[in-house]
Amino acid sequence: MAVIRGTGPKLDSGLACPTFTTRRHDPGRAPQRYPQRRTQVGKSILIPILSGILSVKYVPSRTMLGMVISFGFLLAGAWLPFPQSPAQSHVCYGLSCHGYSPAGTQCSNDGYTGPQFTSAGAKVENRYSVHCNAEWERTTNVSGGSRYAAGSIRWGCANYCLNWSVSSPGLIANGSQVYTLMAAPDIYVPPGAAGKVCINCGKVSTSGPISVPVMSPCTGVS
Amino acid sequence: MRLQRESWRSAQVWKRLTGVALTVLGAAIALAIGLSVRPFVAGRSAAADTGNGPALEVSDGQVSMANGLSGENLALDLTVGGIGQEADGVELTVSNFRRDGNFLLADVCFAFPDKGDWTIWSASLRYEEIVIRDYSSVPIDVRLPEVDGTQTVITFANGAKNHHSEPAREGDMGGRCDTLSFELPSDYRAHKYVMTIDSIAAAPREGESCNRDALDKVQAAVNRQSEGINVGCVAQSIGGGTVEGFAVLGRPPGMAQEQAESIVFGQEVFLEAFGRQGPWTFVVPLD
Secondary structure: OOOOOOOOOOOOOOOOOOEOOOOOOOOOOOOOOOOOHHHHHHHHHHHHHHHHHHHHHHOOOHHHHHHHHHHHHHHHHHHOOOOOOOOOOOOOOHHHHOOOOOOOOOHHHHEEEEEEEEEOOEEEEEEEEOOOOEEEEEEEEOOOOOEEEEEEEEEOOOOOOEEEEEEOOOOEOOOOEEEEOOEOHHHOOOOOOOOOOEEEEEEEEOOOOOOOOOOOOEOOOO | OHHHHHHHHHHHHHHHHHHHHHHHHHHHHHHHHHHHHHHHHOOOOOOOOOOOOOOOOOOOOOOOOOOOOOHHHOOEEOOOOOEEEEEOOEEEEEEEEEEEOOEEEEEEEEEOOOOOOOEEEEEEEEEOOEEEOOEEEEEEEEEOOOEOOEEEEEEEEOOEEEEEEEEOOOOOOOEEEEEEEEEOOOOOOOOEEEEEEEEEEOOOOOOOOOOHHHHHHHHHHHHHHOOOOEEEEEEEEEOOEEEEEEEEEEOOOOOOHHHHHHHHOOHHHHHHHHEEEEEEEEEEEOO
């Protein structure tokens, strides 16, 4: 597999896409979970409705109750988490993040950059979230002009045959980015397997769209 | 009498039905009002709030990169140990400068200026008349911003990533150390190298380009360059990922689209909105 030319990632073997032997020194702290949104919203809407129906029959002051019910609906609209499509909102950890966007899962909130390189106008980063225990690839166009951009996070097999990939269908401006769906470390290799577990590849080009998965240049290449 | 009773009863039923209908209608109107004010009170949503930007296609822009080397402003000679240099309110520390085969490496550390997602944005290596702008980096450790008196620290060693929590003083924004690497021609041996960190930046995180905070920063930076350019954003899910960035929504009469884009997408606006400009320059004599 090609070494990054002109960039020379001096990476210790296996360091670029670390095996996730995460050791938490605070074992009592469980992964953060959120209440089921459907239940939460359902309760918040059904209770006022039921109360309203019952009170119309039994409570003398309907006007006052109507105002209270309306206020409850106003609060529900403004603050309660509104059901969204799975692609847009999904709180996850590890395997349950696999295949979801970091942007729609709050995983990007604590996202940070691991190994990265800048080559031929592309900044290619391995991104990781501690909160979600999941990672993804991001390619930013830093060429100074408009370019096609593409990125892949690859894992599995002997040659990283599985991947999440993204390729811009058109030119994107300087400073714009493409990023992949998330991959879960637990899914990379069977238990007991050794060696590198994933690599992050990306590039920009004046011609495109760039075919994916991106085979090079990549982080984590020996 | 019976007729009176029946008509009274039906009037009561009508009254109740009307009351229920009015209550439901009022609730629906209130819900609609709540949803309309949601963007202003609900805070940042996890889902990208796609702006009214143009289609994904962005036309070419002529942009000049402001990555000059300030070879005349060499501040310090770095031999062994760590040495720090400050620019734009940020101190960078460089240590362990070494050559390993075809690669020149150095460990670079800095504290984050705020809770943003800070990384080295641009770096270069100069020796003789040659300038190398491509580089790679591998983290040594990353300290995330303090939350409730603790901060998450991620360390990297021997192919493993470990994280744990540590007590942190209030307001600690975190920081990171990375090993920077530049590839040199295999047969070349220079006696002196000049490594420059041109800038660091906290680019918007995934999904943040369309947030009000990011748009305001870019708009303010654009306004300082030129008035009348209206900035928007683009966030589009495609296949296995997302394309995201800023866009030009409007420009003053007489300004060409290319000129507006060269300003909005230029390095100057980006660094003013999200970065800190160096250079942090280190001269290293090596055999």
